[in-house]
Every structure is written in structure tokens, then in C-alpha cells.
Amino acid sequence: MRSPRRRPSCGSHVPRRSRAKQGRARGDDRGLQGTTGAGLIITQRSSDLPPPPADGSVVSLGVFDGVHLGHAAILAANVARARELGSRSTVVTFRGHPKEVLLGRAPRTLTTLEHRLELFRRSGVEHTLVLSFDDKLRSTPATDFVTDLLMEQLGARALVLGFDSKIGRNQEGTPELLRQMGFPVEVVEKVVVAQRAVSSTAIREAVGLGDLDGAGAMLGRPVSVLGTVVHGSALGRTLGFPTANLDLHHELHPPAGVYAGRAHLLASDATHDVEETHLAVCNVGTRPTVQDREPGALGELSVEVHLLDYEGDIYGRRLELEFTRHLRSERRFDGLDALKAQIRLDVDAARAALA
Template sequence: MNVLREAGPIGHPARPVSLAIGVFDGVHRGHAEVVRRTLARAESGGGTAVAVTFDRHPQSVLAPDKAPPMLVPLWRRLEAIEALGLATALVYGFDLEFSRQPAERFIERLRTGFGKLLGITVGTGFVFGHRRSGNLELIERLGRELGFAVEGVPPIEEGGEPISSTRVRERVAAGDFAGAGVLLGRPYSLAGEVVPGDRLGTQLGFPTANLDVTGLALPPAGVYAATAWVDGSRRPAAVNIGWRPTVGRTAGTIRVEAHLPGFAGDLYGRRLELELVRRLRGEVRFESRQALVEQIGRDVAEVREWAGNNGLPSATAGSL
């Protein structure tokens, strides 16, 4: 994906642009419809489609205590948008200074930066600008004054209720991955960069990839069977989400650790995506490390069996 940090001419000579604006947290089916209509306008007008978004949720700056956890990190959000066919994104760093920008100034900033605007597409409930003063009505007024089209996309419904990022978070928090997938329009996944851990998994005989999931919405603590995407291929994974009470590490940040049976390679610093399939058990405090090791062995065996039944490689040895 072509990622921009400020609006500017695209192409030589500059092509007109069709903009989709939003946070796009999770890139669910409602967001996908906004992108689809943005692409359609770009194609019909001989222009370029651009997604305009922010590097974080605005609430994390404006009201941190009320900010929802994000469903995916920024890089995965952009990948999901690109998978819909939109190859250019303008990502603004959202901070207090940016938040004080009047709504009219923000739209003018986009128009003057890109040059000719074919149109702007947003969800009907989209708000922006200082004190949330910008909305669809304001964009429509500016469109009439400045000569660009505006389209507000109403929410898509599922089960009689509008699809929203909040609903997806609720499904994830309940461990309902199938339900989350229905709202997203693709399998739910937990994504993050692999960071160094304390190598406890290696000491126990089950090396793990430790994901940085700071600020992300997480499922209930427990052990899960999952599919891990590594170098474009699918591999089985046994995933632990929790605080590891058996080894006396009950405080601090919750951890997401993935053991990939049979995988030999270094994942540090790489991005890993885990499609959680089902919960095997809750997180348990065992009486000894040996009891923990034995249970992990049973968990991994169950994951291998599941992998074999679903056509995934399930080698019995390997390291991370």
C-alpha cells in the first residue's frame, strides 16, 4: 500500500481523488461498503481512490479513560483496506494539536492538498473536527460550495442491528469468533508484532512467539487453537492469552503467546496474525511446573489433531 502522511498531488499530471474518510477500526462490512463506493467513484471519474484515516483512535487522545481498545493495529487496518482494492492511504498522526483543527479547515486541507476532489464518502454517523463539529451535513455543504460530490453510507445491518466496531469488540470479548467474523466479513484475527519475551516457553519445551497487543481488544483469557499466518502460509498454533499464574506472573500486562508446532525460524520483529478458531480451556494455576508442562503437551496434541483434520501442517518438532 502507498501510505501518505499529508495530502498531495497523486500522479503526473495529478489525478483527481475520491476519498473515504474514517477510523475504519477493524475494517468491518460497513467500512467495506464505504470503500466500495469510493472505488466506484474513482473508476467512473478517472481518478484515484484514497482512504483517509488516523494512526490511533481519536478518543485515545481526547478521552483516554473512555477510549475503546482497537480491533487491529494500524498496519493490519491498512492491509485490510488494501485487500478491498484500495491501494493508497493518507494516515494522519492524531494528537491534541490535530484535534483542535476546525472541521472546515480539515476538508479544505484535503481539497487544496490533493487538488481536484471527485468526492468524499463517509458513514452517515461520521463526526470529526474540533469539538466534533464536522458531520455529513457539513461535508455536503462544503461539497456544494467547492464542487465535489458527497455520499453518506448508512450502516449495514446484521441480525436487525447496525454493524459497528463496538459490536465486533463485544463478540471478541465474549469469545464469539464466528460472530465477529460475520460482522467483519472475514475471519476474526488477532495481529501484532513479535517481541522478545522471557523465554519461559523455551525453558518448558514449548517455545512461543510473544505478540505486542498493546491497546488491542482481546478475547477472554485461556488457551486457543488457532491458525497462524507465516510468510503467506497457514500453520497451526496453540495460543495462550493471560497472565501465566502457575509461574507466579499474575501481575502486569496480559500476554499473548503462540506456539507453532513444527515451525523452525526466527519471528522476532515480524508481524504475526492469528485466526483464533476455538477455546480449548481457561487459564489455570497448576500445582507445579511439571503439571503445567503436561497440560501444555495435551493442548498442543489437541491442536495438532485439529490441524490434521483441517489440512494444516502439524509437525511434531521445531523451534522459534
């Protein structure tokens, strides 16, 4: 293990730019390079990093799946420390889940990369670096990761980490080691809700069980998914209840059923701000009543959203859907007339639940 080339201090950073040590991104980056909203700059690989800012960065690292209350505490401390130092608030996160490399399998994530980046933006983070967690990154010694990436390329002046955060090969980069290297390190303690430590794993379990209240309490907001509105069969429009079909890109959602919620239409410009919010009724499931009419979709799970009191074309728009209340289980009806009558009841139930 080689020794760090230079020790940082709270008042200094390393302005020199080194060659990138991390591999290039693989897969579809979904057009996330550059600025995605007010103040948030996204860099998709370390080789694309510009020289570090003159006043350095305050850096936090992690997957941040779900961006729950524990993560929110880390991000808030990061942003506050950056303002105190006059530095840039920076998050280093990962494309995909590290467990895919570490264990050969990964959980279905609460938030896609796109959704995480949007939540970072709302938290006041100014810059996010997205790395691919591969075998090369996995085997990088903590001292190399710190000197090559954090010091030289990001100009880190301080680190803000979660209570269980460790950096580098074999998780050898503990807060104690980082402090020995000269880094000011702030460790944010775990957040507890209802006598349970908040974690992405606990929230995944709650969402999988349909416990929207429990999951929402740990997230600090309603359970939600972010996706693009895509074309479907248009059967809902035929029935008088047009639906937006969401392409969720493998984002975890509640069990099959009908839900009341709120749909946020995001701006298509660089801000990605919420432009409109509408009450909504949503179906998650395999649409058993219409499978015979659409044999190609047999058994295929879909997420369809009907926006109450809304008329307009939203194909291609980004939509964030909040799940507020479970209304009923999904079931097969005798025909389209029975389905249409039930949808009317679902709309009334959604209005009552959201009043």
C-alpha cells in the same frame, strides 16, 4: 466561517498545493512512512503530502477501527469509484482514537494503526493519509477542512462516506453540506448482521465477552491481532513447545484462555504479503504456573503462540494471529510436568478444532 475558495466537480481537481494546515505527527510512527505494500502509499502527516495526482482522488475518512464489514463496504465503494474516474483511492484516517480528545478517554482498539493499514492494503486502497486528531483538527471548520486538505492537497473529485460520517468542527460537515459545496458524495448504508448494525463498539463488546463467532461475523473474517514476535523466557522451548511471544501494541484481544487458531507470517519485504500460514495454539493470560519462576512478570498479560509442525527462527517477524476456537480457561498447574501434559492435550484439541 469562510467560504470555500473553489468548487470541485466530478471531472476536476485542484492541482495547487497549499501549506499544510494540520500539525505534525506525535509519537512513534513505527516506520510506516512510505509504501508498505503493493500499491499502498502511506503519508504520516499532511505537510508531507506530494502534489495531488493528475486525475485526482476519491476520498473516504474515518477511524475504521477493526475494518469490519461496514468499513469494507465503504472501501469497496471507494475503490470502485476511483477506478471509474481513473483516480486514486485514498483513505484519511487517524493516529489514535478521536475520543481521546473529544471525551478524554478512548476505547482499546480492535486494530492498531499498523494493522488497519495492512487491511487497507488488502482492500485495494492506494493511498492513506494519517492525521493526528488534536485540538487544532477538532476545531477546524468543515469548509476549511474540505478546501485546504481534501481539495487542494488531495485533489478530491468525490467522497465515499459511511452513513454516520460527518466532517469538521462540531460534525458540521454533513453529506448535504458537502454536496452544496459541489462534491459528489456517495453515502454507504449501514451493514446489518444477525439483526444488529455492524459497528466497532459492538465488535469490541463481542471480543471482550469471548464471542469469537459473533465478532467474526461482523468483521467478515476471524478475530485477529497483528504484532511483532519478541523474545520471551524460552520456557516453552524447554518444555518442547516453543512459542512466539507477540508484542501487540495495545490491540484488543479475547479474554484470558487457550485458543486454537491460525498464524500468518508476513513477508519482511515491502509487500507484507502472507508468506506462510500455520495451525496454532495460543495462550492469552498471566501464565500463573510459571509466575514463581519469573517474578518480574507477575500479573503481566502475555500472548504466546505455538505454531504446530513448525521449526524456525521467527524473532522480529510480523505475525497475524487469528483466534478460531476457545479451548479452555487459563489455570494454574501443580508443576511444569502437569503443564507440559496439558499443552499436549491443547495441541491435540487445536488440531481437531481446526481440521
